Amino acid sequence: MDLVREYVRRYLVAQREADLGLADAADKLKADGHRIIDGGQTSQTTWKYTDWHTGEVIASGDADMSDDEALDALDPDGTFIHIDNLAPQRARPDNPGIPHSLAGALEDWVDLLTTPDEDIARFVGWPVTDVAEAR
Numbered sequence: 001m002d003l004v005r006e007y008v009r010r011y012l013v014a015q016r017e018a019d020l021g022l023a024d025a026a027d028k029l030k031a032d033g034h035r036i037i038d039g040g041q042t043s044q045t046t047w048k049y050t051d052w053h054t055g056e057v058i059a060s061g062d063a064d065m066s067d068d069e070a071l072d073a074l075d076p077d078g079t080f081i082h083i084d085n086l087a088p089q090r091a092r093p094d095n096p097g098i099p100h101s102l103a104g105a106l107e108d109w110v111d112l113l114t115t116p117d118e119d120i121a122r123f124v125g126w127p128v129t130d131v132a133e134a135r
Contacts (some may be wrong), residue, residue: 003075003096003097003098004098004102004106005125006096006104006122006126007093007095007096007106008106008110009099009124009126010011010093010094010096010119010125011091011093011103011106011107011110012110012120012124012126012130012131012135013093013134014091014093015091015110015134015135016092016133016134020093022086023088026052026053026083026086029081029086030053030122033079034079034080034081035051035058035075035079035080035081036051036052036053036080036081036082036083036086037049037050037051037058037071037080037081037082037083038050038051038052038083038084039058040067040082041067042060043071044063045063045087046060046063047062047067048060048061048062048072049067049070052083053093058073058074059071059132061066063096080084108133113135117132117135120135
């Protein structure tokens with residue numbers, strides 16, 4: 001059981017480090033004059049894009065105008081970069097010796113939105129706030 005707990009702890013740390021790396025990369029691009037955006041299709045007929053740093057809605061629409069057309073009109077100089085183009089690959093911590101299939105199941109459990117931070121915190125012995133920041 002200790003190896004399983006240790007893996008979940010390592011996974012949480014790796015997630016936090018990956019998120020910090022992503023934020024650093026986005027901040028550097030912003031400082032260079034780029035705008036980091038997030039969003040895309042919200043349903044089969046609607047879309048919305050936001051500024052990744054501020055959450056401000058940049059553009060939204062429906063089937064009357066494509067999102068590509070709207071973004072091209074708003075960004076003629078090509079300064080927008082979608083956050084998905086910066087996102088690091090899934091965090092892979094060092095494995096303390098558990099089977100890789102079990103590691104994957106544990107990662108899925110941590111990543112599920114329905115898994116409460118409290119459950120993970122209790123399992124790994126961390127404060128809930130630390131788990132929430134890592135997820």
